[in-house]
């Protein structure tokens with residue numbers, strides 16, 4: 008089996024484990040703005056590839072065709088300034104991470120939108136909640152930057 012197909016299967020298996028995450032997020036929908044939300048979402052959705060500490064050493068990272076970025080080095084690689092807009096773009100899918108080839112970094116804007124849409128929140132609140140969750144995630148990633 009090719010490494011690419013293998014990684015796709017793993018990602019799908021990973022996504023299939025989401026129902027419990029869904030329950031968690033609905034349960035905490037009231038305080039989605041809390042500081043906890045960034046870290047909780049990170050551990051739930053990002054750690055498999057990027058690692059719990061964000062160092063790019065998640066459990067399925069070795070099966071990816073492209074190395075999951077060490078998220079603690081973003082500021083360092085950007086002349087000491089945290090690239091906030093780029094991070095938001097990569098996560099919600101507006102920013103292309105790789106010009107050629109498959110995209111290994113999932114598009115989270117779509118997923119969070121789907122998740123919020125199927126929760127108790129009204130349609131109108133969706134976009135706002137998705138933004139808040141992505142902002143909380145990026146706030147969290149900013150806190151793990153190495154100097």
Ligand code: HEC
Pocket residue numbers: 018048049052053054055056057071073074075076078081093094095097098104105110111112113115144
């Ligand atoms: C299936 C594995 C996987 C998961 C899950 C994942 N990522 Fe990624 N991520 C990657 C890969 C691979 C890259 C490298 C970019 C590429 O595709 O070229 C990346 C790149 C990134 C980057 C870009 C860093 C840069 O170069 O500026 C950010 C930011 C990021 N991920 C954040 C997240 C966040 C936040 C989550 C959780 C919501 C997440 N990732 C979940 C695989 C993953």
